[in-house]
Amino acid sequence: MTINVALTQVKALTFDVFGTVVDWRGSIIREGARLNAAKGLSVDWARFADAWRGEYGPSMDRVRRGELPWTGLDTLHRQSLEPLLVAFGIDMLTENEQADLNRVWHRLDPWPDSAAGLARLRARFIVATLSNGSVALLVDIARFAGLGWDCILSAELARAYKPDPAVYRTAVALLDCAPDEVLMVAAHAADLRAARAVGLRTAYVPRPLEWGPDRAPEPYTEGEFDLVAADFRDLARQLDINPRWPG
Amino acid sequence: MTINVALTQVKALTFDVFGTVVDWRGSIIREGARLNAAKGLSVDWARFADAWRGEYGPSMDRVRRGELPWTGLDTLHRQSLEPLLVAFGIDMLTENEQADLNRVWHRLDPWPDSAAGLARLRARFIVATLSNGSVALLVDIARFAGLGWDCILSAELARAYKPDPAVYRTAVALLDCAPDEVLMVAAHAADLRAARAVGLRTAYVPRPLEWGPDRAPEPYTEGEFDLVAADFRDLARQLDINPRWPG
16 A cells, blocks of 8 residues: 555545536436437437537637637537537427426436545545536536535636636635645546646546547556546545545 | 415525524634633633624625725634734634634534534525635535535625625526525524525524523514524425425
8 A cells, every 4th residue: 555645635626527427428318318209309319419518628618718708508508509409400399498408417427436436535525526517507416416515616616617727726715725735536637637737636537438438548648647546436445545644 | 384475486595604504602612611621721702702703794894895805704713813812811822723713613513403404405405505704614614513515605706795795696696596596594684684685585594592692682674584484494394385386
């Protein structure tokens, strides 16, 4: 058992949510299957989910570049949903049904280890979200997925989207921590690299099924993150052998 | 059983914390008794607590009037602590001991009904803090007192102190609610009046022991708040007979 000295000061863990804590793709596929049955559709919801999530980065880029004023993720999701409905030939949904479909992002299932792993981590550390989802969206996901957080931190509180350093700095300030007292947990190397640039500690938790079974794992450099864990239970085990120094 | 129509749209409850959810005065008296024993002091901690809390409003007023830039409550508490230590003849505390005493505000015991009442309310409503305490302070109180919140909302997120309307407006926006979908719960009429002025619904939960056994209850006008409850269990009971309209 090797103690990772970099982590002995950690007081709080901040978690990316989409893909890291919840399985957005599988959840959309499951809801889509119900919509296919209800409406007599034969939409390929895996392709639909991938296309919708594919618009995620570009839609936030418009905010990041200042082409849009601050715009919350619900609105960005809705703006990308409309052309997708046309492209997939889904033309029978009422306005209310479209709004409800857009809120599938509030009803995402957790990965199997997420709730139990978070509960175990929470016994020793403050655990918070740090997601590009809005506060209200993250609250809904937590209630839907049965996730226990100490606090909901969001890009919305900085009015900037990750990987903008303002998002991580805002989280560190609200937690009243030094940057190296906060461990960013994510399934995405770019998120962790941006957190590390601000001084946070980093834990990479790959989620090989995030984009379905055929996606190659994301490349990263050995030693680039403070910790790599197979899932949240493994993360808790690895942090258990890193007791905080007394005081 | 009369349905209170004003409350049928409520989705989220926001709670004042100091005095409404936790017993700051009793907690300081209990910690003070331990400090008396450890240091051979004979300080009257009820008087000390009242004097410290007495500086709360005036210290925030300096921020409200712009005499101080945004300053978090830990710092304001610390600024008012120092002259009090002198006034009460407490001159043997080290810097670390003074800092720890200042953090008594992070270790406040709940009223007996708070945790169970909140849990019951949370089954039906989003429950959030809405306090002048900072986010990190409120997280510590929640962990210490065993309170389950869906999210931690704070004056800090608006960089303004209640009763500034910006605090309530920021909370409503982050909850993605209309003002009348949010019920402000507090033991203080002034907090509720400010919330009502922004359009929130209001529930008054008097805490007759907040200032000790000798303080007269705060006057208010019959019908001025949407609901008056004896404690959080009673609040849950009263809201149970106010089912949200379907949809």
